[in-house]
Amino acid sequence: xxxxxxxxxxxxxxxxxxxxxxxxxxxxxxxxxxxxxxxxxxxxxxxxxxxxxxxxxxxxxxxxxxxxxxxxxxxxxxxxxxxxxxxxxxxxxxxxxxxxxxxxxxxxxxxxxxxxxxxxxxxxxxxxxxxxxxxxxxxxxxxxxxxxxxxxxxxxxxxxxxxxxxxxxxxxxxxxxxxxxxxxxxxxxxxxxxxxxxxxxxxxxxxxxxxxxxxxxxxxxxxxxxxxxxxxxxxxxxxxxxxxxxxxxxxxxxxxxxxxxxxxxxxxxxxxxxxxxxxxxxxxxxxxxxxxxxxxxxxxxxxxxxxxxxxxxxxxxxxxxxxxxxxxxxxxxxxxxxxxxxxxxxxxxxxxxxxxxxxx
Amino acid sequence: xxxxxxxxxxxxxxxxxxxxxxxxxxxxxxxxxxxxxxxxxxxxxxxxxxxxxxxxxxxxxxxxxxxxxxxxxxxxxxxxxxxxxxxxxxxxxxxxxxxxxxxxxxxxxxxxxxxxxxxxxxxxxxxxxxxxxxxxxxxxxxxxxxxxxxxxxxxxxxxxxxxxxxxxxxxxxxxxxxxxxxxxxxxxxxxxxxxxxxxxxxxxxxxxxxxxxxxxxxxxxxxxxxxxxxxxxxxxxxxxxxxxxxxxxxxxxxxxxxxxxxxxxxxxxxxxxxxxxxxxxxxxxxxxxxxxxxxxxxxxxxxxxxxxxxxxxxxxxxxxxxxxxxxxxxxxxxxxxxxxxxxxxxxxxxxxxxxxxxxxxxxxxxxxxxxxxxxxxxxxxxxxxxxxxxxxxxxxxxxxxxxxxxxxxxxxxxxxxxxxxxxxxxxxxxxxxxxxxxxxxxxxxxxxxxxxxxxxxxxxxxxxxxxxxxxxxxxxxxxxxxxxxxxxxxxxxxxxxxxxxxxxxxxxxxxxxxxxxxxxxxxxxxxxxxxxxxxxxxxxxxxxxxxxxxxxxx
Numbered sequence: 070x071x072x073x074x075x076x077x078x079x080x081x082x083x084x085x086x087x088x089x090x091x092x093x094x095x096x097x098x099x100x101x102x103x104x105x106x107x108x109x110x111x112x113x114x115x116x117x118x119x120x121x122x123x124x125x126x127x128x129x130x131x132x133x134x135x136x137x138x139x140x141x142x143x144x145x146x147x148x149x150x151x152x153x154x155x156x157x158x159x160x161x162x163x164x165x166x167x168x169x170x171x172x173x174x175x176x177x178x179x180x181x182x183x184x185x186x187x188x189x190x191x192x193x194x195x196x197x198x199x200x201x202x203x204x205x206x207x208x209x210x211x212x213x214x215x216x217x218x219x220x221x222x223x224x225x226x227x228x229x230x231x232x233x234x235x236x237x238x239x240x241x242x243x244x245x246x247x248x249x250x251x252x253x254x255x256x257x258x259x260x261x262x263x264x265x266x267x268x269x270x271x272x273x274x275x276x277x278x279x280x281x282x283x284x285x286x287x288x289x290x291x292x293x294x295x296x297x298x299x300x301x302x303x304x305x306x307x308x309x310x311x312x313x314x315x316x317x318x319x320x321x322x323x324x325x326x327x328x329x330x331x332x333x334x335x336x337x338x339x340x341x342x343x344x345x346x347x348x349x350x351x352x353x354x355x356x357x358x359x360x361x362x363x364x365x366x367x368x369x370x371x372x373x374x375x376x377x378x379x380x381x382x383x384x385x386x387x388x389x390x391x392x393x394x395x396x397x398x399x400x401x402x403x404x405x406x407x408x409x410x411x412x413x414x415x416x417x418x419x420x421x422x423x424x425x426x427x428x429x
Numbered sequence: 430x431x432x433x434x435x436x437x438x439x440x441x442x443x444x445x446x447x448x449x450x451x452x453x454x455x456x457x458x459x460x461x462x463x464x465x466x467x468x469x470x471x472x473x474x475x476x477x478x479x480x481x482x483x484x485x486x487x488x489x490x491x492x493x494x495x496x497x498x499x500x501x502x503x504x505x506x507x508x509x510x511x512x513x514x515x516x517x518x519x520x521x522x523x524x525x526x527x528x529x530x531x532x533x534x535x536x537x538x539x540x541x542x543x544x545x546x547x548x549x550x551x552x553x554x555x556x557x558x559x560x561x562x563x564x565x566x567x568x569x570x571x572x573x574x575x576x577x578x579x580x581x582x583x584x585x586x587x588x589x590x591x592x593x594x595x596x597x598x599x600x601x602x603x604x605x606x607x608x609x610x611x612x613x614x615x616x617x618x619x620x621x622x623x624x625x626x627x628x629x630x631x632x633x634x635x636x637x638x639x640x641x642x643x644x645x646x647x648x649x650x651x652x653x654x655x656x657x658x659x660x661x662x663x664x665x666x667x668x669x670x671x672x673x674x675x676x677x678x679x680x681x682x683x684x685x686x687x688x689x690x691x692x693x694x695x696x697x698x699x700x701x702x703x704x705x706x707x708x709x710x711x712x713x714x715x716x717x718x719x720x721x722x723x724x725x726x727x728x729x730x731x732x733x734x735x736x737x738x739x740x741x742x743x744x745x746x747x748x749x750x751x752x753x754x755x756x757x758x759x760x761x762x763x764x765x766x767x768x769x770x771x772x773x774x775x776x777x778x779x780x781x782x783x784x785x786x787x788x789x790x791x792x793x794x795x796x797x798x799x800x801x802x803x804x805x806x807x808x809x810x811x812x813x814x815x816x817x818x819x820x821x822x823x824x825x826x827x828x829x830x831x832x833x834x835x836x837x838x839x840x841x842x843x844x845x846x847x848x849x850x851x852x853x854x855x856x857x858x859x860x861x862x863x864x865x866x867x868x869x870x871x872x873x874x875x876x877x878x879x880x881x882x883x884x885x886x887x888x889x890x891x892x893x894x895x896x897x898x899x900x901x902x903x904x905x906x907x908x909x910x911x912x913x914x915x916x917x918x919x920x921x922x923x924x925x926x927x928x929x930x931x932x933x934x935x936x937x938x939x940x941x942x943x944x945x946x947x948x949x950x951x952x953x954x955x956x957x958x959x960x961x962x963x964x965x966x967x968x969x970x971x972x973x974x975x976x977x978x979x980x981x982x983x
Contacts, residue, residue: 087773115877127806134807138797145793148768149786158708158775166709166774168963176713179765180758187754187800194804195747201806202743251580252673254738254813258879261810265739267674268579269667272740285888289813289881291573293580294501297884361501404501 094155098147102140110136117259120284120305122277123201124261130197137186202275205241213246215253215266217292217406218299218361219345229318232342234286234303237311241277249412254290257303263289278305294404295349295361337424340417344409354428362405363397369429385422389413438947447544448946458552460544461946462533465551467844469526470837476518476558478909483511485906488868492899494889504885505571506587510561512574513591516691517598518558520829524694525550525605527836528633530844532609534937534944535627537618537953542611550605557597564590573883575684578665578676582658589658592651599644599651602690606640609633618936620955624718627935627959628711631718632697635725639686639693642729647683650676674740681732689728691825692792693721695832696763699785702835703767705933706782707774710960713766720759727756737808746805753803760796764789779931780854784835787862791827795820798873813883816876822869834861834912841916842930846942847923853915860908867901935959 113132119125156166211234214221222234236242246255246266253266255274259282264274288299306314328335338355341347347357351364372381376395379387387394390410396402413421439448444457449464459465487507490499499507533541541547564570568585581588613630653664654676663671696717704711711717733741733749767789776782798820801807811817834857841849871894876882880891887895929938936953937944957965 091773115874117878124810127810130804130806131801131810134801134804138801141797142793145764145768146790148772149790152768152771152774153776153778153786156707156771156774156776158777162775164708164775165963166707168710168961169712169769169773170710170960171713171716172769175769176716176762176766180716180762183761184755184758187757190800190804191751191754194750194806197806198747201809251583252577252739254881256813256879256881258810263738263809263812267667267740269673270740285879287879287881291505291577291580291883293583294505294571296505297500297881297886402502 090155094151095148098144098151101147102143105143106136106138106140109139118280119259119261120278120280120282121257121260121262122279123275124259125279126197126201127261130193133193134190137190204243204275205277208241208243208275209237211236211242211244213244213255213266214249215246215255215288215292215299216249216345217251218288218295219348220255220286220288220299220301221343221345224315227315227319229315229322230343231318232347233301235311235314236276236278236303236305237308238278238281238305240308241275244274244276246272246274250406250408251292252290253288253292253299256287256289257284258287259284260303265290278303281305281307293406298349298359298361334424334427336417336420337422337427340413340421341424344413344421346421349405352428363400365425365428367429369426372426382422382426385425386418389418389421434947434950435945438945450946458548460540460548462529462541462544462547463844463944463946465547466526466528466530468551469522469529469554472554472558473519473523473526476514477523479562480511480514480519481906481909483507483514485902487511488899488902490885491887491895493896494887494892496886500885502571505573505883506565506569508883509570509573509576509591510565513561513570513595515825516574516687517595518554518561520691520825520833521598521602521687522554523833524636524691524829525602527698527833527840528609528629528694529605531836531840531937532630532633533612533616534843534940534948535935535959536613536616536630537621537936537949537955538612538616539948541608542616543608546604547608550601550608553597553601553604557594557601560590560594560597564588564594575680576654576676577680578654578657578673579667581654582666589655592655592658595651596648599648602640603644606637606644609637610641613637618949618953618955624715625955625958626718627697628700628714628717628721629694629697631721632693632700635721636690636693638722638725639690639728643683643686643690646679647687650679650683653679674736677736677739678732681735682729685732685735686725686728688824689724691829692832693724695788695829696721698832698836698839699767699788700763701933701935702781702785702839703770704960704962705839705931706777706779706785707771708777708962709770709774710962710964711766712769713762714958714960716762717766720762723759724756727752727759731756731803734803734808737805738812750803750805754800757796757800757803764793764796779838780849780851780858781835781839783855783858784831784838787858788828788831788835791823791831791865795823795825795828798823811876813881814876815872815880815882818882819869819872819876822865822872826865826869831861834858837916839931840937841919842926843937843942843944845920845923846926847919848926848930849919849923850915853911857908857911857915860904860911864901864903864905864908868898868905869901871895871898871901933959934961934965 110132113128113135116128116131119128210225212223212225219232221230221232223230246264248266248268250268254263255266256263260276262274262276264272266272283302283304286301286303288296292299341355347355347359349359349361350357351359351366353366368385372384375384392405392407393402439450440446441454446454446457447460449455449459449461455464455468486499490497490504564587567587567590569587570591571584572581572588613634656662657664663669665671665673665676667673700711700717731749731753733745734753737746802811802820838849838854875891875894880887926942928941939953940948
């Protein structure tokens with residue numbers, strides 16, 4: 070049983086609470102925390118180099134936050150560990166500790182100092198935000214379309230549409246994002262840039278790539294069954310390679326429309342790729358390597374045998390507009406979007422069915 | 430006369446009863462706050478295990494890239510149900526259960542203000558829970574616990590059941606919050622001024638205010654979602670007058686404050702456990718009490734930080750960033766106050782104390798990563814990634830769940846009249862603490878390096894840390910076994926606890942363990958706050974009714 074200390078015990082200075090050992094430990098913990106924080110700020114080891122100008126701003130800010138966070142972490146854990154080791158109750162000691170109920174000065178300090186640190190971090194964050202979203206008159210505009218489960222990029226300056234994004238290095242780009250169906254989020258981890266892609270409005274984000282290379286584009290907002298397969302990539306290249314790529318794409322478009330006269334399959338192939346079928350299915354003719362749904366390389370030959378009594382054209386048509394009607398064994402239902410009947414025009418749908426029928 | 434009070438207090442007839450003396454008393458509409466507390470805790474723990482199994486299924490799938498045995502819609506259903514269960518059927522009801530048991534006793538009250546409403550709240554949770562589980566079997570909700578439209582308008586019928594289930598749980602929550610507020614303001618023992626209340630009571634005031642102001646907004650949003658799904662109203666569909674962002678605003682207006690619903694009671698429990706085992710008064714009582722209220726108020730001004738990358742007005746992100754960061758200040762105040770309480774004390778490392786210390790240590794990590802997420806530019810990179818998954822688990826597991834365990838071990842002797850096994854408790858603690866950190870620490874790195882959340886499959890470069898995380902989660906899951914062992918076995922084999930095994934100064938430890946059905950036949954008189962360690966001796970007030978009364982656990 071503990072024995073009460075009289076009420077004036079409050080004023081007693083207690084040797085065991087903040088003696089020289091305690092002071093020394095507190096100072097040591099403070100120094101270690103500061104050093105750890107500075108090291109973390111300096112090396113910023115958790116992030117690889119950013120590939121965009123905005124990313125470098127964000128990384129610098131992250132480094133500052135990481136430095137402060139590391140210092141706070143070491144300080145709290147240090148004080149905690151020191152207390153656990155030092156103030157362990159002795160086995161035969163049933164006395165209470167010193168009745169200290171507070172210390173106004175200390176309490177003001179640990180309210181005001183964190184508030185100042187927070188204000189500092191807030192101001193810094195605001196500056197970075199303004200810098201990261203500054204428009205530029207020389208912007209390259211890219212219109213990004215997200216749909217279940219693929220990305221599409223339209224370059225209004227060149228009138229080309231692609232399923233892979235290309236950006237010239239060091240030239241600011243403004244992305245205008247829009248979704249065909251649910252909310253997606255356009256994220257390029259290497260750029261540190263993420264923006265939700267909404268069905269009912271256009272959102273914008275700014276990227277100035279500074280490092281040539283190929284980086285993944287990831288959908289970061291849950292968008293349905295094949296959310297994790299909704300990926301693409303962005304190629305950052307020199308201005309000349311970019312121009313070459315653009316003219317190549319332009320030529321491909323021209324070829325396709327020319328070919329449409331002679332090659333009845335061109336339209337179907339285009340419908341296949343522009344509606345994201347390529348994101349989930351394998352189809353050699355269209356260069357599609359998606360891993361979510363069944364392989365379609367021989368669909369024209371196989372369709373007739375899928376459902377007894379069903380004409381192959383009807384089977385393919387149904388499988389597109391009502392994908393849950395005949396789910397291929399080994400693949401889950403409710404993965405493929407069920408609204409292609411409304412999003413693809415009647416003519417395009419016919420071209421797509423004809424195209425798939427020809428895959429034998 | 431006191432014996433008569435006790436005899437009259439127990440009512441064991443029919444389906445509406447009062448008091449727990451036999452097992453069947455726990456399966457009916459029982460109006461005793463102690464029985465209801467136990468009912469809440471047991472049901473919540475069952476759901477913790479279900480939610481945990483769902484999580485283990487996901488972690489097993491994520492052990493390697495590619496889809497091994499659960500992908501697509503099924504995976505989405507798993508994390509939707511996992512999140513919903515852990516929030517609405519584990520953490521929130523577990524805290525309600527602990528507070529239901531402890532708060533009236535700590536205030537010197539004989540029950541909650543509205544015992545029937547209290548039982549009604551509990552029994553309203555049950556159909557909600559059943560509907561939620563049922564939703565899984567009719568094509569479950571698969572749009573995450575956040576249920577963003579338009580995705581949540583496309584998903585199968587289970588989504589509607591999900592929304593209706595949450596209505597039940599939401600109403601239960603509102604009723605119990607009203608009950609806590611009225612109890613705390615009106616049922617305190619003579620002499621217990623507001624500033625002499627245990628800090629858990631202050632936390633429950635703050636929590637209840639948030640529930641009462643926030644939950645109706647969630648109910649409204651859920652009702653709109655249900656009507657849109659069933660009748661085609663266009664609240665959240667773009668292009669026809671609706672707006673998907675409106676859901677996000679309504680949802681987070683509740684669901685961010687809900688984070689504080691899930692942590693403030695934990696702050697309260699920690700503020701009770703730390704002084705008892707440090708043998709020192711809580712440091713800075715007033716600042717701790719008021720910082721809870723500050724968190725409750727500021728908690729309503731930060732919701733849009735969940736929408737920094739959405740289509741919301743770009744400038745509005747700045748004020749929301751500032752308010753979100755400011756929340757770190759009252760939270761930091763609590764951390765420093767606990768550290769100062771420990772400093773210079775005479776620490777006893779019982780299991781509840783170890784969980785309480787782990788709470789401080791782990792919650793700080795979640796708090797630091799929270800400030801990162803509040804900073805708009807950093808959030809633009811880490812929003813919707815595993816960094817967020819790591820952050821929220823440091824707050825809700827490293828914080829809330831550690832606090833729940835601290836509370837359960839702390840009051841176990843009071844509730845059951847017997848001591849738990851320290852050996853099993855320590856084993857549980859270390860497996861839990863190590864398993865938790867192995868599971869969630871690597872997820873920070875995964876998020877920073879580019880792994881989005883809510884994916885069944887990921888790029889091969891993320892394999893290593895995912896495997897580590899999965900192995901850690903198995904240890905974490907296994908840590909539940911020693912807890913279950915001692916929680917059950919000590920009911921029969923535990924050493925008798927006596928009234929006050931911890932030599933605590935709060936009123937709950939002045940009555941027998943388990944407490945009599947009518948808590949205080951003689952109303953206690955309070956002359957100071959319950960933290961006067963080193964100032965006053967612990968006087969055991971006369972306990973008139975001897976042991977045979979029931980309580981929990983029989």
